[in-house]
Amino acid sequence: MTRCEESRDGPRSDRSTTPELYNTIVGSITNGLNGLHLHNGAAQELDALIVGAGFGSVYQLKHLRDAGYKVKLVEAGGDYGGVWYWNRYPGARVDSSVPAYEFSDPALWKTWSRQQRFPASAELRAYFAHVADVWDLRRDTEFGAFVESAVWGDGEARWTIKTKKGDIYKAKFFLLNTGFAAKRYIPDWKGIETFQGTFLHPSYWPHEGLDLKGKKVAVIGTGSTGAQLAADLTPLVGELAVFQRSINTSMPMRQVDYQDGEQEIPRDDYPDFYRGRTDRFGGFDFSFLGRSTFDDDAEKRRETYEKLWASGDFKFWLTTYQDMLHTTFGGTKARAKIHDARVRDLLAPMKQPYWLGCKRVSLENGYFEIFNESHVHLVDVNSTPIEAITPKGIKTSEKEWEFDYIICATGFDSLTGGLKQMDIRGPSGQSLAEHWEEATYTHLGLSVSGFPNMLFSYGPQAPTPFCNGPTCAQLQGDWILGLMNHMRDKGLKKVEAEEESEKKWRDLVLEIANATLLPAAHSWYMGDNIPGKPREPLVYLGGVPAYYKTLGETAENGYTGFKLE
Numbered sequence: 001m002t003r004c005e006e007s008r009d010g011p012r013s014d015r016s017t018t019p020e021l022y023n024t025i026v027g028s029i030t031n032g033l034n035g036l037h038l039h040n041g042a043a044q045e046l047d048a049l050i051v052g053a054g055f056g057s058v059y060q061l062k063h064l065r066d067a068g069y070k071v072k073l074v075e076a077g078g079d080y081g082g083v084w085y086w087n088r089y090p091g092a093r094v095d096s097s098v099p100a101y102e103f104s105d106p107a108l109w110k111t112w113s114r115q116q117r118f119p120a121s122a123e124l125r126a127y128f129a130h131v132a133d134v135w136d137l138r139r140d141t142e143f144g145a146f147v148e149s150a151v152w153g154d155g156e157a158r159w160t161i162k163t164k165k166g167d168i169y170k171a172k173f174f175l176l177n178t179g180f181a182a183k184r185y186i187p188d189w190k191g192i193e194t195f196q197g198t199f200l201h202p203s204y205w206p207h208e209g210l211d212l213k214g215k216k217v218a219v220i221g222t223g224s225t226g227a228q229l230a231a232d233l234t235p236l237v238g239e240l241a242v243f244q245r246s247i248n249t250s251m252p253m254r255q256v257d258y259q260d261g262e263q264e265i266p267r268d269d270y271p272d273f274y275r276g277r278t279d280r281f282g283g284f285d286f287s288f289l290g291r292s293t294f295d296d297d298a299e300k301r302r303e304t305y306e307k308l309w310a311s312g313d314f315k316f317w318l319t320t321y322q323d324m325l326h327t328t329f330g331g332t333k334a335r336a337k338i339h340d341a342r343v344r345d346l347l348a349p350m351k352q353p354y355w356l357g358c359k360r361v362s363l364e365n366g367y368f369e370i371f372n373e374s375h376v377h378l379v380d381v382n383s384t385p386i387e388a389i390t391p392k393g394i395k396t397s398e399k400e401w402e403f404d405y406i407i408c409a410t411g412f413d414s415l416t417g418g419l420k421q422m423d424i425r426g427p428s429g430q431s432l433a434e435h436w437e438e439a440t441y442t443h444l445g446l447s448v449s450g451f452p453n454m455l456f457s458y459g460p461q462a463p464t465p466f467c468n469g470p471t472c473a474q475l476q477g478d479w480i481l482g483l484m485n486h487m488r489d490k491g492l493k494k495v496e497a498e499e500e501s502e503k504k505w506r507d508l509v510l511e512i513a514n515a516t517l518l519p520a521a522h523s524w525y526m527g528d529n530i531p532g533k534p535r536e537p538l539v540y541l542g543g544v545p546a547y548y549k550t551l552g553e554t555a556e557n558g559y560t561g562f563k564l565e
Contacts, residue, residue, distance in 0.1 A: 043168040046070050048484070049161055051147050052177035054082020055473035056457035058128070059103065060175055062135040063481055073137070074145040074163060080128035080137070083181050084121050087225075089202040089407075091232030092121040095224065095253070095363040096468050097313050098264060100284050102127070103470055104274035107134050109267065117256035117264060117312075118363070142167065149423040150174055152452055157493040159453065172493075173484060174424075176456035180464050182418025185530060186408050191389040197404045199389070202229060214238040216402060218394055220386075221409035222248045224362040229409060234370040241377040241401055243386065243394070246522075247347060249356060250364035251330060254312020281543040283463070283471030286319045293321040305329045317361050324356065337368040343378050347371065358521035360465070414524040415460040415538045416440055426451040439534050443497035443505050443561050444551065446476065452496040455480050460538045461509045463547050465525065471544065479551045483559060494565045501561030513537030 048064055050057050053075035064071045077085040084094075094101055098114040112130050115123055132138055145163040152159055159174040184201045186192075192199060198210070202225050212233065219230050220243040227250060230242050256264070265273060273285055280287045289304070296304065301321075308316040309329070316330065334348035347368060370376050384398040393403040413420075420433040428450055435441070435450060442448055445462025446455055457476040458464050464472065487495060513519060518537060522528040525539050540547060554560055 043160065043170045044072065046072055046169055046171040048072075048173035048175050049074065049159070049169045049171040050175045050177060051075075052082060052179065052182075053077065053080045053085065053128075053141070053143075054177060054179055054458075055103075055469045056177035056179070056477060057082070057175075058131055058135065058137055059470075059473045059477045060177065060457075060480065061137055061140060063477060064484070065140065067481060067485065069484070071140060072169070073141045074147060074167075074169075075141065075143050076146040078143050079125065080132050080141075081125045082177075082179055083203070084124040084128065086203040087121050087205070088207060089205040089225070089229055090236070091228035091230075092202075092205075092225075093118050093228065094121075094124060095314070096284070099270060099273065100277065100468050101470060103131065104270075104277075104474065105134075106270075109270055113258070113261045114263060115258055117258070118253055147422050149425075150454075151425050152427050152454075154427045154452075157453070172453060174454045175480065176419060176454065177458065178418035178456070179458050180415045180418070181412040183413040183421050185411055185413050185417075187410055188531075189386060189389050191391075194391045195389050195393070195406060196391045197393070197406065199406045199408065202407055202409050210405070212236045212405065215404040216393075217241075217405045217407065218243060218401065218403045219407045219409055220394075221245060221411065223360055223409065223411060224248075225411075226409035227362050227364050227367045229407060230376075231365060231367045231370055234373055234376055237375070239375050239377075240370075241379055241394075241403070242371075243379045243381050244346065245381050246359065247349065247353060248362050248364070248367070249330065249352070249354075249359065250334070250362045250367055251314065251316050252309065252312050252333075253363035253365045254310075255365055277468065277471045277544075278475060278548045279545055281545070282314070282318050282466055283468035283544045284314070284318070286313075286315055288318065288322040289320060291321060292323045295321075309333065313363070314361065317357060330356075334368050337372075339372045343371050346378055346380050354521035355517040358516075358518050358525075359523045360525075411524060411529055413530050413533070414527075415464065416527075416533075417530070419456065419459060424451065424454070426454075437534075439506070439536055440538060441502045441506050443502040444554065445505075445540055445547075446480070447495075447497040447502075447562070449497045449499040449502050452494045455483075461505065461540055463540050463542070463544055465539055466541065467544055475544075475548050475551065479555065482555055486555075486559065487564065490564075492564050494563075495559070496563045498561055498563050505561075508542075509540050510537055512541045513539070516541060 047069040048071045050060050050071060050073040053073060057073055058080060061071060061073045079085055095118060097117050098119065099109060102109055108131060145165060145167060148162055148164045150159050150161040159171050161169040161171060161174060184203060186201060213236060215237050216239045217233060217237045218241045219226050222242060222244045227248050233240055276285060277283050308320055331348045331350055331352060335344050338344040338347060371378055384396040386394055386396055388395045390400060393401045394406065416436060420436060424432040430450065432451065435448065440460050442461045445459060458472050483495060518525060527533040527535055527538060
């Protein structure tokens with residue numbers, strides 16, 4: 001068997017990524033980038049160590065350094081980009097349009113032009129390279145460095161942080177920006193190790209690509225990644241089978257290719273555009289209509305739906321009536337594209353199996369049409385479940401399918417997985433994974449009691465999966481910098497979330513979620529995709545404006561809910 005991720009992450013025991021697996025992944029990257037790495041055992045003294053190289057990390061590195069802090073960024077991968085460093089599979093692209101999916105710094109957007117409304121992963125990596133150059137980030141960045149452990153020392157009020165390759169850092173602040181998709185998940189199917197073809201998770205797509213011409217390929221999973229992959233693989237492969245676990249409530253992307261430097265809005269309008277992002281529920285440039293579904297008559301509703309559908313993006317979902325959670329409109333649109341009645345009922349049933357937005361909404365670009373091709377098959381694993389991976393392919397309860405490649409688009413241990421896979425221990429000796437074993441507790445989705453001076457962005461119990469990435473990176477990054485400046489001005493050494501405040505924040509997260517229909521669906525928003533993971537709302541659903549207001553009030557009131565010493 002050839003296992004593309006195995007060449008990077010070594011033998012697998014629990015079918016998910018561990019620090020040991022990550023170390024093997026980045027070993028060859030590190031050697032290529034840094035040559036032979038020699039470590040003399042001396043700890044590097046820092047004001048802050050930043051973990052990760054996505055939007056949150058690079059924003060913090062730039063602004064903390066500008067504020068006079070001695071800071072360093074470490075990243076397990078080989079370059080900037082966060083998930084976009086790893087996601088190189090065919091069809092990988094962001095579902096946030098430009099210029100929303102960019103930083104608001106004029107030094108960046110005045111010297112950068114997008115090629116598409118929804119950029120592909122290669123263009124996103126080019127954008128991060130542009131950011132790194134303009135902000136001069138590389139001199140304070142270490143790639144190929146997976147953080148395996150961090151221990152707080154109460155006497156010195158510092159974290160001792162170790163990477164797998166042997167670097168040691170002493171930092172006053174430990175700033176984690178691992179994002180919500182840092183730990184892959186592959187179900188523990190019997191027989192994976194026996195497969196004689198190539199088995200891989202799409203986020204381990206080889207940088208050199210794969211020659212799939214004429215090959216038999218399986219894609220397991222029909223989330224955003226699975227839908228993107230399937231659409232782009234269809235014209236390349238000899239035969240494609242898509243294994244569907246649950247339907248994808250996709251909306252049209254409406255891709256646009258820009259020519260001669262044109263952009264979606266004039267650059268003169270960018271400052272107002274960026275200022276308005278924190279006033280919108282999802283941190284974009286659009287919000288709900290401000291009226292309910294039946295405030296309009298049937299004709300007006302139909303006109304509204306058609307206009308929003310034609311706009312593409314998430315507008316049909318997040319710019320619609322404020323009470324719309326169920327509609328057959330999208331299903332009807334999808335059904336019109338699918339010729340086969342059986343496939344039509346599996347991909348786009350008229351009875352929506354879950355409420356709109358309670359699972360990850362995707363933007364599709366020709367996804368439904370591929371199932372009209374004679375070499376593309378849809379396998380419903382609810383009626384014919386996967387029983388095992390065999391040497392030749394996949395055995396379902398109905399038959400054995402033969403494949404050259406099995407692409408396992410089964411997602412991630414989202415939101416908490418990336419943080420828990422590091423051995424992080426506070427003054428009590430308890431690890432973060434142990435602290436969160438039964439349930440997740442944070443204050444403001446930024447901090448955890450018992451872990452002083454440890455702050456994270458784009459993580460659990462924040463607006464994370466419902467918030468545009470750069471928007472969240474800036475508002476959380478600015479708040480963290482403000483807290484650090486406050487402590488420096490007051491001569492304080494330590495900040496820690498109060499246990500009572502994190503209990504109250506968890507109660508608020510649950511209260512808002514339980515007032516919606518989100519818990520009614522099985523999704524990674526609730527931790528449902530990982531066996532044994534506590535089932536709980538992991539997302540703050542109050543929206544960006546309410547979250548931004550709470551952060552501001554907390555700071556204005558002397559950082560209530562935190563113990564400062």
